[in-house]
Amino acid sequence: MRVETFELEVALLRGPLAVIEVGGYINNEAGEAIVATARRLLEEGHRQLLFDLKATRIINSIGISLLLEVLEMVMEAKGTLAFCSPSPSIAKTFQIMGLAQYARIFESRAAALDALSTPS
Amino acid sequence: MAEAQRVRILLPLQPQAELMATAAVERVGRSIGFSRDTLAEVKLAVVEACLNALEYGGGQVEVEVVGFPEKPPRLEVVVVDHGPGFEPATLPTPSLQAQLSGERKRGWGLELMRHLMDEVDIRSAPGCTRVRMTRREGGR
Numbered sequence: 001m002r003v004e005t006f007e008l009e010v011a012l013l014r015g016p017l018a019v020i021e022v023g024g025y026i027n028n029e030a031g032e033a034i035v036a037t038a039r040r041l042l043e044e045g046h047r048q049l050l051f052d053l054k055a056t057r058i059i060n061s062i063g064i065s066l067l068l069e070v071l072e073m074v075m076e077a078k079g080t081l082a083f084c085s086p087s088p089s090i091a092k093t094f095q096i097m098g099l100a101q102y103a104r105i106f107e108s109r110a111a112a113l114d115a116l117s118t119p120s
Numbered sequence: 121m122a123e124a125q126r127v128r129i130l131l132p133l134q135p136q137a138e139l140m141a142t143a144a145v146e147r148v149g150r151s152i153g154f155s156r157d158t159l160a161e162v163k164l165a166v167v168e169a170c171l172n173a174l175e176y177g178g179g180q181v182e183v184e185v186v187g188f189p190e191k192p193p194r195l196e197v198v199v200v201d202h203g204p205g206f207e208p209a210t211l212p213t214p215s216l217q218a219q220l221s222g223e224r225k226r227g228w229g230l231e232l233m234r235h236l237m238d239e240v241d242i243r244s245a246p247g248c249t250r251v252r253m254t255r256r257e258g259g260r
Contacts, residue, residue, distance in 0.1 A: 060167050062226065068219055075220070089161045092235075093164060097214075097216055098216050101216070
């Protein structure tokens with residue numbers, strides 16, 4: 001049976017912004033790694049977390065529940081949670097959940113960086 | 121009219137077993153002309169059905185994927201477990217707002233299945249839960 005791997009890398013730290021690239025399958029294990037990374041970045045003072053999902057192939061509801069934990073942590077820190085480059089199916093999943101009410105979702109990393117670097 | 125494509129599998133009790141079902145969906149879906157984007161949505165729904173069956177079924181999970189080469193093509197996926205069963209009507213609709221202020225953040229699986237597939241039919245009784253889902257290419 002083919003096992004889907006998971007990759008997570010902090011790709012950019014710039015002031016309050018941290019860009020985290022997430023690839024593969026976001027399930028329980030991947031979600032827990034995402035929560036741990038987000039917690040560390042928030043503790044280090046990065047209150048804008050941008051998750052780049054360009055290489056994310058699939059997500060399940062357990063992974064989603066852990067992303068909601070990240071959202072809760074970011075809201076408590078009065079920060080901003082953003083996602084960019086989701087596949088159409090993941091974008092639809094976020095839309096079903098109503099996630100755009102609480103997190104910013106961008107089609108590309110360039111669009112996200114442009115928006116997040118502009119004071120709102 | 122070409123014949124329906126049919127794959128039956130038993131999911132092993134091991135991590136990521138649900139991906140065996142998505143591989144079957146991919147194979148059958150492609151053979152009848154499903155697009156990548158529609159297949160991705162079907163696979164998300166099938167992952168959720170399988171995760172529920174593996175988590176609550178407590179044993180063997182059977183998956184059948186049938187592809188009908190109609191115009192437009194249609195996929196039917198049936199996931200069966202032999203757990204204690206549940207009453208689908210009693211499951212609350214998840215609310216992101218409520219979850220953000222509460223402890224429990226799960227419960228999105230069935231909601232996602234219903235939005236990603238054209239039809240979701242659940243028959244559940246002690247000893248057998250059967251989830252049947254269909255999706256046409258370009259549906260939803």
